[in-house]
Amino acid sequence: MSDHVENPYLAGLPFGQDLPAPEAASWDTFPLTGEMTVKRLEPPVLPEPPRHGEDGPESCNQCQRPDDSFVWTDEHWRLSALKEPDGLPATLLLFPRGHHDLADLPPERAAELGPLLQRVERAVKEIGGIGRVHVNRWGDGAAHLHLWLVARPEGLMQLRGSFLGLWGDLLPPLRAELGEANRKVIAAAMAEGGGTAHV
Template identity: 65%
Template sequence: MIIENPDDPRRFLAHLPVGERLPIPEDAAPSWSIFPYEGELTVRPLDAAELPEPDRHGEAGAAECHECRRPDEDFVWTDEHWRLKAFDAPHGLPAVLFLGPRDHHDLMDLPPARAVELGPMLQRAERAILALGGIGRVHVNRWGDGAAHLHLWLIARPEGQRQLIGSTLALWMDLLPPLPDELRADTLHRIATAMAADGGTAHA
């Protein structure tokens, strides 16, 4: 079925085989040496589309956003306009952090004054993480399907563990045994201190 209305969101959905189980192409992720799972895998049948999509958390604005109400003490580091927070779920990576604006904006409505700071802020956060030593790479991701308040993921890979390179690091994150508490606390303290050396306040 071809949808002729150029504004109809279903034009990107009409070709998808809802309810069918797709084959796994030979060169797809399960064949990669960095893919964490092995054995017989199947693809989940595609669900029917949901239009309009449900709101994300905070879609209605700052008044309904948990992130806006979060005190600075919950963060690793803050300044007047930006806040850096540790991912609080258990994970085995050296560091998993979120960088976001203090005020309630998503990427496309970030005011120009904040938008020009975003690149330098990401550089500062990456430098602070790399300064730990033992970091192979810091991945920067922005998904944003869960919450409307902009948050960029900074995900650090331990140096030398080449099976964790690339996009499947986010899958390994669920599997690896958690970093020891003392090492996690020291790591966050060192990141906070490195950030605060260029301004703002360390909280970890």
């Protein structure tokens, strides 16, 4: 672990000061308009608090979930939808079954990851009307590896790129029956290559 006192990335940061709006606020894909105030940068919290599930599988919500609460599962992986729908055709999370983060993912699982991401993308595109499927990974909230797969509706060019997740929060939630139909198509497409569909 690095010594936070000498962390060069913290030196000179404008903690507690006003910051200008980002250049991205002028992009056509930026979802907000009007006057905005950037939050002030808070001082670092060191040492960082533990993430959910940092203690191991016993304290991990994902490890405790039954398979039938997922869209699709197999021996090593599980694919989940959001608990509450957002405004996008599909927002999914891919988890290894074992309690691993990216850095300690066993080599066998790591070798499966690329082909599996391709497989999920193809399954998502089976629902139709999808322009792109974006893959993202953040790991600040939970220690159990989870990769986001987020579908952009075809033709909605304003939703391109890194703000897609934010657009998902801003748009009206997908109709429940459409979300359910999409999950069924995705689950069935995944199960064609092995594993079990749960919707």
